[in-house]
Amino acid sequence: MRSYLGLIIVGILAVFLLFNIFTNDNGSRRGMSGSDNYQENTYKDLPSEPDKSEILDTISSSNASSISTLIENGFPLLDTVKTDKGISKIYVTQKLTLKEAADALADKIEPEETSQKQDDKQVLVYPDHFVILQKSQEQQDVVFIELASDQFVRNNYSPGFFNGLMTYYILNRALGSDNWYNKRKSACKAQGNCYGGYVQSGRFNSGTTGSFRGSSQRGGGPGAGK
Template identity: 55%
Template sequence: MRDYAGVIIVVLIAIVIGYNAFGSMGNGSRGMSGSNAQDTYEELPSEPSKSEVLNSIDQSEATSIRQLLSDSFPLLDTVETDEGHSEIFMTQNLTLPETAEEIENKIEPEEVSDRDEGKQVLIYPDEFVILQESEEEPGLILIELASDEFVRNNYSPSFFQGLLAYSLLNRMLGSSDWANRREARCQSEGGCYGGYSMYGGSNSGSFRGSSNRGGGPGTGK
């Protein structure tokens, strides 16, 4: 009987191991859920040549920054939250300084930040244009058009260090102490937005891009 019991135990173990192995093969999401899951861009949107982009900006009759960006650059993604939204445009044909200069010369912003670590910010009435060199795609410039509501309620103030003084941010966002209060909340609660990342799902909470291309905000900085 002792020999039979040993055989039964071995058979049961083999069944359990086999079930787990074949069960995981039938479920592509196994082991891929949670904050470590990464979406990928199989293909970026098509983009006109550099000369066509420059000509589009130069000839544009846009009266708003949103219209100028949507007329001149491909839309990569959108980010929707209960407290504001942003749209992500892109270019591979212009450098970050070229992109900022072309936009600024066409529609003058209220404020222009310093350029630091591949980032720069142009501030318009009720909207921020946040330019970043993509960390995932060399040569790709991300152009985020974010409502001031989105910046006020989602962004981590530390993202703007080296770019804009907190006193200026407070003034542009209509608050006397937004930066300090927001920074304290980000540190205590986490989940603050730290700029768009193409693959999302890291340390910035549950923000996700709303397009089918798989984008989403990235880590706080």
């Protein structure tokens, strides 16, 4: 009788141990799956957007008289970078390419300056604002549209960010200074880092200084004359 009782107890313990093993294994796999999904969908929490055609129609039919209103009406706001010397609002799109977004904005409201496109970024200069478009460094189909006040650019950006986009002469003129480039370059070297563009959700680069290359198109921009 005792032997049967012992076998029954052993059997119950075996079942209990097997149950715990499989339960822990499944729980572990669920956790790993969740982690993998999070990493694969870095931008799962981005604001929702209408279809591409609707975004373009909204921009082209807009009655906005300023570039800030046009961008606000056309794209969802993702982030805001605030300092005591200016503000920059970060809008985002996954529906439009960088070129499509830049063309749509420039066709509707003509910029004073349009930079060349280089290294997945382009700059449109308007009165009182810089529109800085960049592809995300994390996910290439995400485009950040940074609406930065000229005060923010003047006091926070590294001049090296604009390498290959526009000449220092054009940039100085856009910022209302005859020597912004050299002064800002010295300041950035002294303080160690400067703002270098919004490149990841919730993050921005520290800019580097350097000499300017490239040129800027006066007025017009993509699609000028249409």
